[in-house]
Amino acid sequence: MKVIDGNIASPLGFSADGLHAGFKKYKMDFGWVVSEVPASVAGVYTTNKVIAAPLIVTKQSVKKAGKMQAIVVNSGVANSCTGVQGMDDAFEMQQLTADKLKIEPDLVGVASTGVIGELLPMDTLKNGLSKIVVNGNADDFAKAILTTDTGVKTIAVTEDFGRDVVTMAGVAKGSGMIHPNMATMLAFITCDANISSETLQLALSNNVEKTFNQITVDGDTSTNDMVLVLSNGCTRNKEILPDTEDFEKFKAMLEFVMQDLAKKIAKDGEGASKLIQVDVVNAPNQLDARMMAKSVVGSSLVKTAIFGEDPNWGRILAAVGYAGVDVPVDNIDISLGNLPVMLASSPVSFDEEEMGDIMHSDQITITVDLHAGSETGTAWGCDLSYDYVKINSLYRT
Structure with missing residues (x-):
């Protein structure tokens, strides 16, 4: 495995963008990741009994479609504990993104992070969607999802699968309300390997206990936190199947990315010096x-x-x-x-x-x-x- 200088759009077939829409006063606060084709998807979600609207919408879509082609994220407003209106806003966030990309709504994952109890300012959301582009500045996506973080958290690696080179990249945010028992933050991982959603979920679930579930900052578990992994098959490698050498190699690759992001989150705990x-x-x-x-x-x-x-x-x-x-x-x-x-x-x-x-x-x-x-x-x-x-x-x- 080789660590490369890359970003969330480094795997084949992915692009990303980030910008300032107005959820926060000055900093970037809106971004998306887009795959050229529907990708296999796996996810793990917060264990908090209070679950934010975006997580509910995303979990439903993953279960219904079994694929995902885009993830859209805002920071600054969590859209959590916002009742029926919050659910309506999360669905509209998904639909508006799907309309812009001309894809089905259930192929869009939505995520929000920030202050709990405030409704999404939908005019701000629409402003962000009017400006965001496919094949934009992928490095800005890592900035747009941050809240109290002091810096971006990214990792990109490659691995040989026979004659094919598979690329995997990850990005995360999180510095407070981080506690073991998944989930612990927002993390998004992209990959261009040919692997089914079921096998991808198996790899993710096997690695969570050793990585994201082993970090803690303050003992609080957020209402909005999740990890989503997308793998779109654009490398066109032989399909990775469970109980094979390739699966073990893929799982090790994913564990490396997850552990790297987990350690960066722990190191960036709010006010942390060590x-x-x-x-x-x-x-x-x-x-x-x-x-x-x-x-x-x-x-x-x-x-x-x-x-x-x-x-x-x-x-x-x-x-x-x-x-x-x-x-x-x-x-x-x-x-x-x-x-x-x-x-x-x-x-x-x-x-x-x-x-x-x-x-x-x-x-x-x-x-x-x-x-x-x-x-x-x-x-x-x-x-x-x-x-x-x-x-x-x-x-x-």
């Missing part, structure tokens, strides 16, 4: 390892300790203890970076200057060795800073 990676090793099984890693990276006390550059291993051990994993706790090792702070569940002395260098880094790795098996699990998050409170206390203003 990316935290927690590796739980030698666990009884992968599920236990992932649960414990999420418990540690999700602990507010651990997050604040990392922000303060305090190697407080006691907070890490406490998060290990309430993770709900049934393992012996009398032989646990904990390290910060490459420096042990606990061996066999007993504290050990360490060089303060060396530890200071580790804690001052913008990426901190915590390793928890359970000595209770051979499986591993990893989770990603960020520190919790003063700026997180400032950003979220002023979100609507």
